[in-house]
């Protein structure tokens with residue numbers, strides 16, 4: 001499949017109180033907040049975009065991957081058609097002509113396309129890098145994303161049962177991951193910084209804003225990245241990360257035991273199941 005390389009460009013976060021959520025992310029990231037319509041906002045910053053809309057608390061109805069160019073996008077659409085994956089119209093206002101979406105087994109949309117606006121932004125370093133969901137149908141989800149052309153980087157196993165899977169669409173360890181859980185829901189999205197000192201600076205910023213760290217700092221086993229997480233007003237988790245592992249395309253998938261240390265080499269972990 002012609003997915004490689006593709007990078008997370010933006011996602012949509014919904015809330016019954018979207019304006020409050022837009023203000024929260026604007027303050028959190030020090031980003032430009034722009035109204036997109038009656039019930040939608042755009043958050044724009046340095047290497048990050050977020051669409052906020054009205055909907056269920058904590059929902060992420062789609063995430064959007066940026067392809068390299070129009071040729072890759074066209075070829076990829078043709079390949080999906082050949083394997084019988086149904087493509088629909090793109091739901092995002094941020095991608096231009098040729099963008100399209102597919103629906104995963106949890107009915108979340110993944111959009112593929114090219115951004116219409118390419119504008120340099122100033123601001124603190126935190127590139128939108130990955131999205132993670134929890135799911136009650138993990139094996140089905142992993143097969144679906146594998147069929148899309150994502151490559152498995154790490155699997156977490158509880159005896160023979162799959163508890164989590166991390167998948168990549170470029171050399172960064174994961175652009176998407178899924179955790180086994182009693183119910184399907186968004187889990188978190190993550191901003192990759194330029195190094196540990198940025199994690200310090202973001203931690204200091206959380207202190208100034210009065211936003212308590214929810215988990216971490218720590219170091220994940222899969223991905224080997226330094227991280228901490230906070231919660232947005234709907235309880236959706238937001239991660240700041242540094243030193244995420246790079247993994248060449250051909251490097252084989254590894255396995256980890258389902259235990260706290262896997263998810264945090266420094267200590268205790270958020271176990272989704």
Ligand SMILES: [Fe+2]
Nearest residue numbers: 130132190239
């Ligand atoms: Fe993460």
